[in-house]
Amino acid sequence: xxxxxxxxxxxxxxxxxxxxxxxxxxxxxxxxxxxxxxxxxxxxxxxxxxxxxxxxxxxxxxxxxxxxxxxxxxxxxxxxxxxxxxxxxxxxxxxxxxxxxxxxxxxxxxxxxxxxxxxxxxxxxxxxxxxxxxxxxxxxxxxxxxxxxxxxxxxxxxxxxxxxxxxxxxxxxxxxxxxxxxxxxxxxxxxxxxxxxxxxxxxxxxxxxxxxxxxxxxxxxxxxxxxxxxxxxxxxxxxxxxxxxxxxxxxxxxxxxxxxx
Numbered sequence: 407x408x409x410x411x412x413x414x415x416x417x418x419x420x421x422x423x424x425x426x427x428x429x430x431x432x433x434x435x436x437x438x439x440x441x442x443x444x445x446x447x448x449x450x451x452x453x454x455x456x457x458x459x460x461x462x463x464x465x466x467x468x469x470x471x472x473x474x475x476x477x478x479x480x481x482x483x484x485x486x487x488x489x490x491x492x493x494x495x496x497x498x499x500x501x502x503x504x505x506x507x508x509x510x511x512x513x514x515x516x517x518x519x520x521x522x523x524x525x526x527x528x529x530x531x532x533x534x535x536x537x538x539x540x541x542x543x544x545x546x547x548x549x550x551x552x553x554x555x556x557x558x559x560x561x562x563x564x565x566x567x568x569x570x571x572x573x574x575x576x577x578x579x580x581x582x583x584x585x586x587x588x589x590x591x592x593x594x595x596x597x598x599x600x601x602x603x604x605x606x607x608x609x610x611x612x613x614x615x616x617x618x619x620x621x622x623x624x625x626x627x628x629x630x631x632x633x634x635x636x637x638x639x640x641x642x643x644x645x646x647x648x649x650x651x652x653x654x655x656x657x658x659x660x661x662x663x664x665x666x667x
Contacts, residue, residue, distance in 0.1 A: 472510045474500050479521050483563040488570065491518065518567060519575040525564040526584035532557045533591050543599045544661045550595055551624045551657055552650075558628045559649075566632070569625075596620055599664065623660055627653060 478500035483491050493507040493514055500506070511517040536553035537546050558565040567573070568585075576582050590606060596616050597604040604613050630636050631649055640647060 471500075471502065471506060475502070475507055475510060475517075476521060476524060479517055480524070480564065483521065483567060484561065485563075487563060488518075488567060488573070493517065515573065515575050516578070518570075518573055519578045519581045521564075522568050522570075522574050523578070523580040523584045525561065525568045526581070526588050528561070528564070529554075529557055529568070530584065530587050530591060533588075547595060547599055547620075547661065548654075548657050550591075552653065554624050555628050555631065555649075555653055558632060562632050565628070592621060593617055623656075627656065 475496055479491060479496045482495050482499050486495070491514075494504050496507050496517065497504045507517055511520060532553050533550055537549035541549065574581060576585070593604050593606050596613070599620075600613075600616060602613075604617075609617070627636075636649060636652065640649070640652065643652070
């Protein structure tokens with residue numbers, strides 16, 4: 407009996423480490439596996455070029471991107487001129503892919519046409535704010551002419567684009583409507599100076615001549631100013647004169663020579 411008891415004790419001693427190992431393995435199997443490497447599950451999806459989705463790289467959504475592209479185009483135009491205004495330059499300025507301008511405007515002509523429409527709308531707003539509708543002539547004409555020149559001086563790139571007809575697509579409704587509104591403002595100002603009504607689609611020769619004369623006077627002065635061609639004249643004047651005083655004097659002479667209606 408004593409021999410059997412010794413054997414039983416030796417068996418228990420040998421099995422104790424084995425049972426402990428098996429218990430630890432069972433407990434380890436029930437625990438979740440530890441992550442040993444970097445996981446890609448939380449990474450944002452990337453495109454073919456390795457860049458993140460456009461929605462993550464830009465804050466623009468839907469129509470906001472179109473407006474952002476036009477604002478970027480205006481900045482490029484005023485900074486680099488019309489020669490520097492390209493689809494790639496606009497995309498780079500806006501911080502979007504090179505395909506974005508093409509998607510919204512089809513080509514450069516479409517982009518500059520929509521940009522010119524914005525220019526005409528800005529111009530029309532400036533003209534409308536120049537004076538109150540009830541302001542009598544010639545004060546009204548003087549105020550509008552000065553506002554005309556001031557707009558061009560503040561936005562030389564945009565002003566130049568508005569009159570580059572060969573670069574614009576007037577079949578776009580936005581541009582056609584904005585340009586027509588600008589012409590209507592000019593025609594109405596001339597009509598006020600002549601104390602008559604002008605039908606824009608059916609002008610008399612005298613009315614057309616009056617509109618062309620008024621436009622040529624202010625537009626010609628504006629272009630000379632933007633090209634720096636007035637500096638020679640200003641340099642010959644007494645000290646203290648400026649483009650503004652020269653414009654004011656020119657308008658007064660022109661108003662005085664206008665035939666009474």
